[in-house]
Amino acid sequence: MGKTLLDKVWEEHTVRTLPDGRTQLLIGTHLIHEVTSPQAFGMVRDLGLKVLYPNRTFATVDHIVPTDQRAEPFSDPLADAMVKELRKNCAESGVTFFDLPSGNQGIVHIVGPEQGITQPGTTIACGDSHTSTHGAFGAIAFGIGTSQVRDVLATQTMAIGKPKVRRINVDGKLAPGVYSKDVILHIIRHLGVNGGIGYAYEFAGSTFDAFTQEERMTVCNMSIEGGARVGYVNPDETTFEYLRGRPYSPKGAEWDAAVARWKAVASDKDAVYDDIVNFKAEAILPTITWGITPGQAIFIDEAIPNPDDLPEKDRATAHEAIEHMKLTAGTPAIGIKIDVAFLGSCTNGRLSDLQEVAKHIRGRKVASHVKAIVVPGSQGVASVAEKMGLAEIFREAGFEWRGAGCSMCLGMNPDKLVGDQLCASSSNRNFKGRQGSPTGRTMLMSPIMVAAAALTGEVSDARKVFAIH
Amino acid sequence: MALEKITQVSGCGVFVPGDDIDTDRIIPARFMKCVTFDGLGEFAFADAKLAEKAAGRLHALDDSRFNGATILISGSNFGCGSSREHAPQALYRYGFRAIIAESFAEIFFGNSTTLGIPCVKMSKNDIADLAALIEKNPSIQVTIDLTESKVTTDDVDFAAEFSLPGHAREPLMNGRWDSIADLVDGLEDVKTRVATIPYLSC
Numbered sequence: 001m002g003k004t005l006l007d008k009v010w011e012e013h014t015v016r017t018l019p020d021g022r023t024q025l026l027i028g029t030h031l032i033h034e035v036t037s038p039q040a041f042g043m044v045r046d047l048g049l050k051v052l053y054p055n056r057t058f059a060t061v062d063h064i065v066p067t068d069q070r071a072e073p074f075s076d077p078l079a080d081a082m083v084k085e086l087r088k089n090c091a092e093s094g095v096t097f098f099d100l101p102s103g104n105q106g107i108v109h110i111v112g113p114e115q116g117i118t119q120p121g122t123t124i125a126c127g128d129s130h131t132s133t134h135g136a137f138g139a140i141a142f143g144i145g146t147s148q149v150r151d152v153l154a155t156q157t158m159a160i161g162k163p164k165v166r167r168i169n170v171d172g173k174l175a176p177g178v179y180s181k182d183v184i185l186h187i188i189r190h191l192g193v194n195g196g197i198g199y200a201y202e203f204a205g206s207t208f209d210a211f212t213q214e215e216r217m218t219v220c221n222m223s224i225e226g227g228a229r230v231g232y233v234n235p236d237e238t239t240f241e242y243l244r245g246r247p248y249s250p251k252g253a254e255w256d257a258a259v260a261r262w263k264a265v266a267s268d269k270d271a272v273y274d275d276i277v278n279f280k281a282e283a284i285l286p287t288i289t290w291g292i293t294p295g296q297a298i299f300i301d302e303a304i305p306n307p308d309d310l311p312e313k314d315r316a317t318a319h320e321a322i323e324h325m326k327l328t329a330g331t332p333a334i335g336i337k338i339d340v341a342f343l344g345s346c347t348n349g350r351l352s353d354l355q356e357v358a359k360h361i362r363g364r365k366v367a368s369h370v371k372a373i374v375v376p377g378s379q380g381v382a383s384v385a386e387k388m389g390l391a392e393i394f395r396e397a398g399f400e401w402r403g404a405g406c407s408m409c410l411g412m413n414p415d416k417l418v419g420d421q422l423c424a425s426s427s428n429r430n431f432k433g434r435q436g437s438p439t440g441r442t443m444l445m446s447p448i449m450v451a452a453a454a455l456t457g458e459v460s461d462a463r464k465v466f467a468i469h
Numbered sequence: 470m471a472l473e474k475i476t477q478v479s480g481c482g483v484f485v486p487g488d489d490i491d492t493d494r495i496i497p498a499r500f501m502k503c504v505t506f507d508g509l510g511e512f513a514f515a516d517a518k519l520a521e522k523a524a525g526r527l528h529a530l531d532d533s534r535f536n537g538a539t540i541l542i543s544g545s546n547f548g549c550g551s552s553r554e555h556a557p558q559a560l561y562r563y564g565f566r567a568i569i570a571e572s573f574a575e576i577f578f579g580n581s582t583t584l585g586i587p588c589v590k591m592s593k594n595d596i597a598d599l600a601a602l603i604e605k606n607p608s609i610q611v612t613i614d615l616t617e618s619k620v621t622t623d624d625v626d627f628a629a630e631f632s633l634p635g636h637a638r639e640p641l642m643n644g645r646w647d648s649i650a651d652l653v654d655g656l657e658d659v660k661t662r663v664a665t666i667p668y669l670s671c
Contacts, residue, residue: 015655016655018651019643019651020635020636020639021636022636022648024658026662028669036552038504039504039506042504052659063498063501078502079502082502082504085504121668122668127554128552129550129576143552144579145552145553145576145579146555146580147580148579148580151649154649154652155656156659157659159648159652160579161636194545194546194549194572197546197575224550225550227549258667258668261667292489293489293549313488317488317489324520410498410551411497411498411499412499412502429491429493431493432520433494434493436498436499438516
């Protein structure tokens with residue numbers, strides 16, 4: 001009987017079975033940031049323990065760093081204290097820190113891959129739910145809480161039950177103007193925001209085979225929005241090519257040995273799955289969310305649904321969503337006025353996202369009533385984008401070009417919605433208050449759809465705005 | 470590390486209705502700018518409370534009838550979204566010692582168990598019945614019995630089964646819910662395992 005990638009990685013990283021039946025699982029790579037780590041370092045100290053393998057933990061700052069005024073001290077003393085705390089903890093414990101002055105700082109889920117730290121067949125944990133992003137490389141990557149950050153710092157392991165595996169096949173060719181973001185929003189719309197509880201999602205099929213590494217990251221990133229703590233794609237030549245030559249990628253003879261291991265870790269052809277779900281790429285259209293969960297999604301040519309027309313289990317949340325979003329059931333999505341456009345985040349803040357948008361907006365202007373910001377996912381992305389002239393294209397179009405960080409994805413830094421502003425956002429969560437204003441409203445969509453909304457000032461079909469066919 | 474053996478949780482309950490209550494709602498991100506978890510309790514559901522007030526309604530946690538409740542009751546997929554442990558930390562510091570819901574998001578469930586907060590799943594109908602009893606008499610004592618897998622009240626009319634996976638039940642009942650001690654016990658095995666894995670041993 002064949003094994004899945006998850007089976008193989010789990011087996012290799014199992015230290016032992018704990019008395020409660022969970023696995024003591026070795027975490028090969030630990031990523032930390034300023035928000036969920038300070039308490040963990042404190043707990044490690046309080047227990048009289050120390051960081052066991054400091055060379056297997058990597059740190060950066062992303063959540064609270066301002067994206068405009070980046071000189072320290074930050075105007076927010078709490079944010080400033082958190083960065084200093086991480087700096088101190090890393091220095092004391094010997095953890096590598098991709099700090100602000102390093103030129104390598106950025107969103108932790110963008111920094112790991114671009115440094116070549118994220119590798120196939122590894123286990124990765126980070127105190128952030130979007131750690132599932134790293135699964136795009138065929139890693140098993142978990143978002144964890146602070147007590148588990150402590151566990152990984154002190155023991156390089158954590159206690160966890162083995163998930164089931166659901167294979168999600170997407171086959172076929174996406175239509176022009178349809179992107180990986182639409183694919184994952186479509187999957188969550190159909191499998192639900194809690195459909196993945198207890199599962200790891202294995203994304204496969206010809207659509208995924210054709211995806212670039214960055215497109216795969218966008219999908220794996222949002223696994224958690226579908227309830228799946230882990231999402232992964234089997235590693236292939238696309239993965240290996242992405243990793244070749246990166247700072248932490250194996251070199252020389254070690255590279256060849258690593259590639260051989262990485263090929264072997266992919267799911268066997270006859271692997272057995274707990275569940276299999278199939279989607280057709282051709283059936284997916286540009287997708288946006290209209291509500292307060294990532295599963296409340298519609299195609300761009302649909303109208304805001306009437307909650308009473310939805311399945312009974314979805315109605316209460318739909319009513320709550322209509323109230324919060326101040327929308328009227330039956331209104332076409334196209335034409336809903338927006339106030340803010342946010343292009344960035346660990347979902348869509350990579351170079352290819354910025355390139356795709358820049359290609360289409362050249363010579364166009366952001367609508368006068370819209371505040372539009374572009375936040376590169378890392379200093380590395382920013383630096384390349386600037387050299388390529390992308391920053392200039394965005395600025396000329398009326399976007400603000402910012403420094404790297406989580407920015408307006410989560411309202412922990414100065415980039416926040418104000419009042420009930422409606423934001424067309426390339427991020428991952430449309431929860432009430434997520435973007436920093438309790439009454440703020442978020443519509444999730446692909447970067448190109450964010451750009452279309454920014455230019456027209458309203459939710460628009462990017463295929464029409466940019467004549468993509 | 471001697472931890473309390475949690476076999477039963479009793480206290481007053483409060484029903485916070487809704488499905489997919491995410492951890493941003495439980496503790497908005499701006500309150501996470503802290504280097505300790507102390508003081509998070511007062512900010513639990515901070516924005517949800519304000520929103521209810523603005524709409525001319527009263528959030529259950531602002532309703533004085535439910536002051537002192539130690540058991541939180543809610544809908545499905547409770548605790549979805551961000552992995553922030555600040556969410557169960559805020560609930561614990563607010564005073565909650567157990568949560569009853571239709572279902573729980575996985576990371577939240579694990580974070581809560583590690584803090585010794587049992588998260589038990591009960592059917593929608595039983596939750597509605599329990600919520601109605603509490604609404605009628607907020608001082609009713611709710612008891613979650615981990616041995617019997619039952620939720621009862623001191624009102625004889627109510628008894629309902631709940632589910633709690635063994636990997637959470639056993640450690641809660643045996644006082645091993647914080648896994649650090651077990652993990653540290655395995656440190657020699659960790660080192661042996663590390664030596665067998667190429668990307669870690671080279």
